[in-house]
Amino acid sequence: MLLLDYQNVLIQSVLTERFSGAPPASIDQTVSDFDGVTFHISTPETKTQILLSIQIRCFPDLVKYGAEEVLQREYGDYVAPVEPGFDFSVLVDLENLPESKEERDALALKFALLKRNAMAAPFEQAYQEHYALKEEASKFTSEEAPQGVREGGEVKAIHYREEEAIYVKASHDRVTVIFSTVFREETDRVFGKVFIQEFVDARRRAIQNAPQVLFRNDAPLELQGVPGIQNTNSGDIGYVTFVLFPRHLTPQRMSDVISHIQTFRDYFHYHIKASKAYIHSRMRKRTADFLQVLRRARPENEEKERKTASGRTFKVQGN
Structure with missing residues (x-):
């Protein structure tokens, strides 16, 4: 069985690329996740500042159980004013990143775990x-x-x-x-x-x-x-x-x-x-195999019907 990742892989990929020293570029992407969760990753003011926002259906429930404290603990100085239409936002400055690649990759992973940390x-x-x-x-x-x-x-x-x-x-x-x-x-x-x-x-x-x-x-x-x-x-x-x-x-x-x-x-x-998709694919393959068997079983010499000039029909048997 396949174990799903806890982080949003697309968010992690985008941030890892941005953190790797690539030339700053404008970003404006909306990313969907499981359970109706929506991310928005953008550069609203400058190409060197990336804003990541998340919208979660159950965020009011999570707030009752301490989500804001957990997110503040995890993201600290990266917490930013909430983008309109979303529930929580973080801001990272590309000009103020950790020096080592391992630390930058860990930071990209931490942002990609935003949903996981809120739900925790x-x-x-x-x-x-x-x-x-x-x-x-x-x-x-x-x-x-x-x-x-x-x-x-x-x-x-x-x-x-x-x-x-x-x-x-x-x-x-x-x-x-x-x-x-x-x-x-x-x-x-x-x-x-x-x-x-x-x-x-x-x-x-x-x-x-x-x-x-x-x-x-x-x-x-x-x-x-x-x-x-x-x-x-x-x-x-x-x-x-x-x-x-x-x-x-x-x-x-x-x-x-x-x-x-x-x-x-x-x-x-x-x-x-x-599992349903696998069974359907197996059914289609079995059907195709069965049709192939039927085609092979069809007689090669079939009776051919012909007509004379007057319209009368007669059958010609194959040799």
């Missing part, structure tokens, strides 16, 4: 809640722990697509991440269940330390009382649950885990579409 805010907050709840729970036995510690933190909802959302809930012994996903076609549901079962079986067979993965058509218990949850039981909406245990929640693993899990939906549906 609720996950980072859930990690911090988990640490606090874990410390509080250590003061009590499981029976004596206060209700707030036993039930965990509030559910963080990120409505990143029109009909889909990510829900994150921290507890003292785990962090639960739930993706609601819409299946437009029956074949998508079939492929989706096959992929999810592969996650389950892979953990059972070889990757014992992987997060637990669950799939169901009705909303999990963690989402009871959360506004906007639909229980249609029609199969159009599925809920994929990842359970992150303490071994996944260490500060050393936090960055990689957040990067992996927030791209799950794109990875999931990308492979559903790729």
Whole structure:
């Protein structure tokens, strides 16, 4: 299976080229990313100053969970006044770049990770809640722990697509991440269940330390009382649950885990579409092979019908 990049590759490519010492040039490009995210990279005032802006559907949700603080921490002095029509902007001066190529490449990658870093805010907050709840729970036995510690933190909802959302809930012994996903076609549901079962079986067979993965058509218990949850039981909406245990929640693993899990939906549906395309291509090839067999089976000597001058017909048998 193909692992998708966390960064926007086109943004990274453009910035790497600009940072490599190429002559300054005007830029005005709009770049689309997964989940309806839009980037705008431009040189509005001078060719040596590049402005990168991002528009995210769920940015108000992200702000509630500390996105502005995360972005300020990651981009610091590069943060610029927000371009109209967008949610966040950074500005880089080509005349004030790091000296080494490695540092310039790392800077281009950091800007290309703008979406990833914005989407990381609720996950980072859930990690911090988990640490606090874990410390509080250590003061009590499981029976004596206060209700707030036993039930965990509030559910963080990120409505990143029109009909889909990510829900994150921290507890003292785990962090639960739930993706609601819409299946437009029956074949998508079939492929989706096959992929999810592969996650389950892979953990059972070889990757014992992987997060637990669950799939169901009705909303999990963690989402009871959360506004906007639909229980249609029609199969159009599925809920994929990842359970992150303490071994996944260490500060050393936090960055990689957040990067992996927030791209799950794109990875999931990308492979559903790729599988359908592969099967369709195989069907077309089989059809072409079958037609070729039929052409070979057609008799070479066919009866030929001819007419006389008076209009009467007669058949001529091939030799």
